[in-house]
Amino acid sequence: MTVLNVIRTEPDTRRLAICLALVAAVFTVQFAISSPGARRWPMRRKLVVLCVQALLTFLPLAWFGTNWGSMEGPLAASLLLLLPPRFAWSCYGLLIASIPVYNVLAGATVDLVLYFTIAGTLTGLVIYGLTRLTDLVHEVHATREQMAQMAVTQERLRFARDLHDLLGYSLSAIALKGELIQRLVPGRPEQAAAETADLLRVARQALSDVRLVSSGYRDMSLREEAESAGTILAAADVRADVRVECGRLHPVVDTVLATALREGVTNILRHSRVQVCTIRALVDGETVRLTLVNDRPHEEADTIRPAVRTGGSGLDNLRTRFAAIGGGLTAGLGEDGRYHLDVWAPLRPRGTGSGVGTPGPATARAAA
Numbered sequence: 001m002t003v004l005n006v007i008r009t010e011p012d013t014r015r016l017a018i019c020l021a022l023v024a025a026v027f028t029v030q031f032a033i034s035s036p037g038a039r040r041w042p043m044r045r046k047l048v049v050l051c052v053q054a055l056l057t058f059l060p061l062a063w064f065g066t067n068w069g070s071m072e073g074p075l076a077a078s079l080l081l082l083l084p085p086r087f088a089w090s091c092y093g094l095l096i097a098s099i100p101v102y103n104v105l106a107g108a109t110v111d112l113v114l115y116f117t118i119a120g121t122l123t124g125l126v127i128y129g130l131t132r133l134t135d136l137v138h139e140v141h142a143t144r145e146q147m148a149q150m151a152v153t154q155e156r157l158r159f160a161r162d163l164h165d166l167l168g169y170s171l172s173a174i175a176l177k178g179e180l181i182q183r184l185v186p187g188r189p190e191q192a193a194a195e196t197a198d199l200l201r202v203a204r205q206a207l208s209d210v211r212l213v214s215s216g217y218r219d220m221s222l223r224e225e226a227e228s229a230g231t232i233l234a235a236a237d238v239r240a241d242v243r244v245e246c247g248r249l250h251p252v253v254d255t256v257l258a259t260a261l262r263e264g265v266t267n268i269l270r271h272s273r274v275q276v277c278t279i280r281a282l283v284d285g286e287t288v289r290l291t292l293v294n295d296r297p298h299e300e301a302d303t304i305r306p307a308v309r310t311g312g313s314g315l316d317n318l319r320t321r322f323a324a325i326g327g328g329l330t331a332g333l334g335e336d337g338r339y340h341l342d343v344w345a346p347l348r349p350r351g352t353g354s355g356v357g358t359p360g361p362a363t364a365r366a367a368a
Contacts, residue, residue, distance in 0.1 A: 005067040022060050029053045030074045034131040046082040066108050070116045072099055073123025080128040096121050169262040170206035172269045173232045219251050220258035229265045238274050244281040246288050252349045256321045257290050260343045263314045264292040292341040326350035
């Protein structure tokens with residue numbers, strides 16, 4: 001538009017060449033300012049570039065007068081793009097206000113004054129808007145890639161967590177059953193055969209768990225896990241007092257509580273010399289609580305406390321699971337010298353809406 005305005009005055013070749021060169025210089029600077037990396041320039045560099053563009057905007061007015069048109073528009077956009085917001089809009093307003101002042105002083109007619117003012121205002125806003133839109137598109141693409149990477153990372157963490165929570169119990173039970181069978185074979189082969197059948201059942205369940213981990217976390221039943229825990233503890237010569245009185249639970253809550261029970265029993269079999277274990281699952285108002293108490297010997301207290309404070313990956317996994325549904329977990333030695341694992345969860349887990357479970361691995365894989 002500026003070049004056409006100058007051509008309309010029938011300039012000589014030199015004057016037209018200067019006009020073309022100045023317009024090209026203005027837009028070269030503007031393209032640099034509109035590039036995605038310009039917002040990360042140091043402030044000193046931004047100010048230098050703005051000064052260069054200001055010179056390219058105002059000096060030609062001395063040669064071309066009002067024919068230079070509304071070239072203040074690109075400079076107005078640059079102010080919005082490079083200056084801090086608290087200064088940018090004020091400078092933009094002052095620059096736009098200078099357009100009608102100059103044109104009136106230069107003797108332009110009212111219609112030209114209005115035209116140049118509106119054109120400068122809109123040009124600045126359009127360039128600013130298109131540049132910011134480009135920046136936002138780049139940010140959206142970058143964010144989408146980050147979300148995909150996060151989904152992959154979360155899936156890996158889920159896989160590792162599920163392997164620990166599902167297989168730790170089964171492998172501990174298999175090892176325990178194997179030791180029991182080894183002791184029974186010489187003197188009680190019939191009982192050893194019965195224990196072997198139970199060992200095969202646990203091994204098949206472990207194999208099934210491995211397959212399920214690759215496709216997603218399976219639903220588990222707290223009542224079934226409690227029955228299995230009683231059997232496993234009995235095989236380990238632990239007197240188990242099991243009472244589950246919580247009725248039918250939401251599948252998500254049922255699974256998380258069953259996982260907590262597995263982890264608690266696994267820790268009992270691995271890390272302590274237990275003689276008596278109490279397992280309770282009760283509903284308290286809108287909360288269901290699961291408690292495991294075992295009689296760790298008092299002489300083990302000093303060696304146990306550091307582990308309780310720092311927590312292993314199993315307890316960390318459980319804390320993550322319960323926090324996701326609005327529950328919680330505490331673990332450690334009580335005043336009675338016994339080890340307590342207490343977990344609780346709401347009857348209606350957080351984030352499940354009208355009975356729909358929390359997002360599973362399939363969602364994460366779809367996002368990836």
